[in-house]
Amino acid sequence: MPAADTPASLWFETALLPQGWASGVRLTLTDGRIAAIETGTAPAAGEERHAIALPGLPNLHSHAFQRGMAGLAEVRGPAGDSFWTWRETMYRFVDRMNPDDVEAIAAQAYMEMLETGFTRVGEFHYVHHDTAGAPYANLAEMAERIAAAAAETGIGLTLLPVFYAHAGFGGLPPGHGQRRFINDLEGYATLLGGSRKAVAGLKDAVVGIAPHSLRAATIEEIEVLVPLADGGPIHIHIAEQTKEVEDCVAWSGRRSVELLFERIAVDDLWCLVHATHMTDAERIRFAASGAVAGLCPITEANLGDGIFPARAFVSEGGRWGVGSDSNIRIAAAEELRLLEDSQRLSLRARNVLAGAEGRATGRDLFDAALAGGTQVLTPGEPAGLVTGAAADFLTLAADHPAFAARRGDALLDGWVFAARDRAIDGVWRAGVQVVEGGRHRARAAIEASFRKTLEGLLG
Missing domain, CATH: 2.30.40.10 (Urease, subunit C, domain 1)
Incomplete structure (x- = not known):
């Protein structure tokens, strides 16, 4: 703008x-x-x-295009509705969008973020190809549209192009609904270079990497991807759903967070998005790593994901920030409120995330979200x-x-x-x-x- x-x-x-x-x-x-x-x-x-x-608050996890489908998955289906049935609605919506659509929807989302107090967004960007699943002549076409939406609205952008290659653990071939997301390692390196060019004209933009999840990227692929971050942030979805954890155990004998930490050196450049379903041992190791938990309370509630164990995680020194994820409703203060309220409902207590006696809960929520979000959107920058x-x-x-x-x-x-x-x-x-x-x-x-x-x- x-x-x-x-x-x-x-x-x-x-x-x-x-x-x-x-x-x-x-x-x-x-x-x-x-x-x-x-x-x-x-x-x-x-x-x-x-x-x-x-x-201003950092919004550490967004899929901007999903703002256009907000409210479209709220009709009950014939069987138990879940994240996985919501995902089918998302796939159908993705099928229709062209680059102009993505830019217009992202601009609306970013405008609303700014109006509610978010001043920088971590765009976990995974729609790369055309409606048939073929790469655009410019592989970074969609990344350029995200950058254009950021320029139009003025929001700070941390672009996180997503590596997505598989439909499930063990490198299962992708399904039809995922065709617009898919790259191999060589294609991803090209995409990453194009993404860096796409944001070059934006003030203080950052580019990181985002292996989508352990379902969509193998551990071996993630090992290749990590050096490509070149000191930038690394974001990944993990342990959002119990089925994901169960599938990981069935395939590897390890839970999702457990497997990641066994094989990858996770440090303070990492943001583990959701991490809802962890054992005590996983949670303690995560908190000690210096990585940030990317919590998206409005989306997690809307999708029925579960409740992150925030009180225990924070007491162990864990760091966290908030994101608007599916952008079903964009409101910075509401993300903080719902995080605290979910802890109150789960633990039947009040002022759960206030740091100590006499501390104001709103202040401690705000400070933690500011510090955690800054750490994994603009590494090395002051908060x-x-x-x-x-x-x-x-x-x-x-x-x-x-x-x-x-x-x-x-x-x-x-x-x-x-x-x-x-x-x-x-x-x-x-x-x-x-x-x-x-x-x-x-x-x-x-x-x-x-x-x-x-x-x-x-x-």
């Missing part, structure tokens, strides 16, 4: 810094980054002023409002009822647990304001394109 005028500095009545809440905060911005931070200041004449500033970090931040609407008579961490508790719509007033990405008055500046055009696209796909 066209760059808005970026002020040299902005002043906030209060802002959440890594050391805690501060008053009278001035951020000086240069080239999309925070050049200086001052606290305890008064606003300068003519300086842009806002009330409450927070760092939060610090000098040198990307100027990615949001402002809360001070007049929203959920923030009445609240200060400090109570504002985050209000946002996560009590606010509904219109809680966010503005969002800045790389120093450019992309959301103003709660609406993305290009909402009208992006939404019109999205509507037209769905009318063509579903009409």
Whole structure:
């Protein structure tokens, strides 16, 4: 999208810094980054002023195209509905999309992410080929469309092209519904190079790798893929469904997480998405590795995946972040709330993920998601409002009822647990304001394109 005028500095009545809440905060911005931070200041004449500033949140796991099928799999079938029956609906939707469709749907998803407080997305991108399953002349055609959607909306992009080769454990041949996803190792290397070119024009874009899962990529293939990351992030789906774990045991004699850690050196560049179904031993090893759990509570609830063992994982030093995954509903605060609420329902307790007595649950959820998401979307970059970090931040609407008579961490508790719509007033990405008055500046055009696209796909 066209760059808005970026002020040299902005002043906030209060802002959440890594050391805690501060008053009278001035951020000086240069080239999309925070050049200086001052606290305890008064606003300068003519300086842009806002009330409450927070760092933008990273969305560490998205399949943007699935925003177009949100709500289409909510009709009960003749047998027990599950993730696997939902997947058939997804395959049918994928069958119809062309590159223009993918770009329009991704732009809608990214716009909504920005409006709810996500400022960077990890796009786990696996639709590579045409509707017949043949590669486009440019193998990275679809990656270029994802990059175009990020450029139009202004969201920060970590592109994670997916390696997908098989239909099940042991290298089973892919099925018809998977034909648009499939690459061999040589083709994937070409795709990865094309993906890096696709994002070259975006400010601070990152490219990582994503072996889809142990179902779709063999351990031997993953061993070849890991060096291709070249210091970038590595994301993988794992242990989302009990059937996946059972199939892994039937084939290898090992559970999914167990097998991965036995064969691959998993470290802090890795994001294990979902990891819902683990033994105690798997969970402890995962927590000790420094890798991040990619939790997607809204999608996991919608698909009936199960509940991640967050309290035990966090108590063992485990790191985590949140993602919007299938994009059935996009809402940063709701991902945090549902993560905590699922723990409360499972354990019949309250304030489960607050770190200690007297800690605010909303603050601890926010801090953990910020740190974990930053780690596996922009490795080596600082998290939060610090000098040198990307100027990615949001402002809360001070007049929203959920923030009445609240200060400090109570504002985050209000946002996560009590606010509904219109809680966010503005969002800045790389120093450019992309959301103003709660609406993305290009909402009208992006939404019109999205509507037209769905009318063509579903009409």
